[in-house]
Amino acid sequence: MQRPILLSTPHMSGREQVYVKEAFDTNWISPLGANVTAMEEQIKAYTNANAACLTSSGTAAIHLALRLLEVGVGDTVFCASFTFIASANPIKYLGADIVFIDSEPETWNMSPQALARALRDAKEQNKLPKAVIVVHLYGQSAKMDEIVAICKQYGVPVIEDAAESLGSTYKGQQTGTFGDFGIYSFNGNKIITTSGGGALVAKDPAMIEKAVFLATQAREQAPYYQHEEIGYNYRMSNVSAGIGRGQMEVLAERVAARQDVYQYYERHLGDVDGITMMPKLSDTMSNHWLTAITLDVKDLHLSPYVVMAKMKAANIETRLLWKPLHLQPVFADVIFYFHDTRQQAVCEQLFEKGICLPSGSNLTEMELQYVSETLCHVLGEELNVAVV
Numbered sequence: 429m430q431r432p433i434l435l436s437t438p439h440m441s442g443r444e445q446v447y448v449k450e451a452f453d454t455n456w457i458s459p460l461g462a463n464v465t466a467m468e469e470q471i472k473a474y475t476n477a478n479a480a481c482l483t484s485s486g487t488a489a490i491h492l493a494l495r496l497l498e499v500g501v502g503d504t505v506f507c508a509s510f511t512f513i514a515s516a517n518p519i520k521y522l523g524a525d526i527v528f529i530d531s532e533p534e535t536w537n538m539s540p541q542a543l544a545r546a547l548r549d550a551k552e553q554n555k556l557p558k559a560v561i562v563v564h565l566y567g568q569s570a571k572m573d574e575i576v577a578i579c580k581q582y583g584v585p586v587i588e589d590a591a592e593s594l595g596s597t598y599k600g601q602q603t604g605t606f607g608d609f610g611i612y613s614f615n616g617n618k619i620i621t622t623s624g625g626g627a628l629v630a631k632d633p634a635m636i637e638k639a640v641f642l643a644t645q646a647r648e649q650a651p652y653y654q655h656e657e658i659g660y661n662y663r664m665s666n667v668s669a670g671i672g673r674g675q676m677e678v679l680a681e682r683v684a685a686r687q688d689v690y691q692y693y694e695r696h697l698g699d700v701d702g703i704t705m706m707p708k709l710s711d712t713m714s715n716h717w718l719t720a721i722t723l724d725v726k727d728l729h730l731s732p733y734v735v736m737a738k739m740k741a742a743n744i745e746t747r748l749l750w751k752p753l754h755l756q757p758v759f760a761d762v763i764f765y766f767h768d769t770r771q772q773a774v775c776e777q778l779f780e781k782g783i784c785l786p787s788g789s790n791l792t793e794m795e796l797q798y799v800s801e802t803l804c805h806v807l808g809e810e811l812n813v814a815v816v
């Protein structure tokens with residue numbers, strides 16, 4: 429194999445250049461402009477969100493959601509531990525404290541049991557969080573009915589980090605639209621990309637109006653530059669949104685292609701000794717942004733590090749699952765709630781045995797075959813038995 433097989437790469441449709449050219453032709457290169465408005469409409473139409481605004485990144489969208497919920501110094505925000513650090517960083521930008529919540533084994537996402545315990549304790553201490561950040565990892569939706577119900581019971585707003593799950597559904601409804609806020613990412617490795625960017629969606633359109641205001645330096649309406657609040661420079665540019673417009677047109681195809689990738693791996697690896705596919709919760713439809721598997725580390729003594737290194741030697745990029753944030757040195761003093769207090773944290777167990785496989789929508793069947801065969805070969809070597 430000549431070209432390295434990467435985890436997830438941009439996949440252009442060709443139409444992106446039409447919209448980018450439009451931006452150039454009209455000399456509309458700055459933030460705002462026809463592409464921004466059009467892509468916001470596409471996001472609303474696809475996800476059924478009430479209101480949407482484009483941002484310079486998914487991280488910026490989380491930051492804005494927390495600001496709109498008036499998170500500040502002395503406040504607490506609950507966040508899934510099993511995620512990319514961008515889910516939690518904006519909590520610290522605002523000087524608030526974090527409480528990390530474990531995963532449950534059926535979706536790998538936030539454990540409703542751990543969340544319920546954490547909220548009960550917080551209520552007792554008169555320190556309910558200002559928000560709960562739920563993540564839909566690798567495209568798999570969290571258990572939204574349970575999570576939304578628990579948060580409602582305590583009157584705590586929900587922010588959905590749907591950076592990885594654009595196009596995924598839970599009981600037919602798009603992820604990102606269950607909470608008070610949802611965020612998407614269009615970073616280069618996500619299911620669709622604007623080279624870099626994100627979106628904030630909200631139940632309340634007034635919140636999105638305020639988000640746009642904050643994202644454009646909080647400039648008040650006045651004949652001069654008048655500022656009464658601290659804002660940010662967080663809007664997406666009209667050029668990036670041109671890429672996004674072309675990408676939104678093929679989002680459904682990209683979702684279908686990644687689902688095909690997952691199914692290919694499931695067919696060829698699902699029954700292989702030592703491999704377990706990431707579970708799928710019934711009544712959910714994952715965009716399968718990345719296909720993740722776990723290796724039977726305990727009984728077969730497989731090491732995900734060794735497997736990753738051997739795959740790399742064969743020119744195939746794999747990646748360990750996210751290292752839980754409560755294990756990150758930068759968050760060493762953060763409180764963590766276990767799914768089951770009698771057991772090792774679920775997210776720690778997953779981190780010890782899981783890897784992500786190349787999952788791009790532009791992978792060919794030959795490449796998928798090569799990845800599957802190489803993985804079987806590597807596991808065979810590791811297990812010292814013949815695997816065909």
Ligand SMILES: *Cc1c(COP(=O)(O)O)cnc(C)c1O
Nearest residue numbers: 485486487512514515591613615
């Ligand atoms: C990619 C990602 C983000 C951040 O999005 P950016 O657009 O890169 O800022 C946040 N959360 C999760 C879970 C992600 O995977």
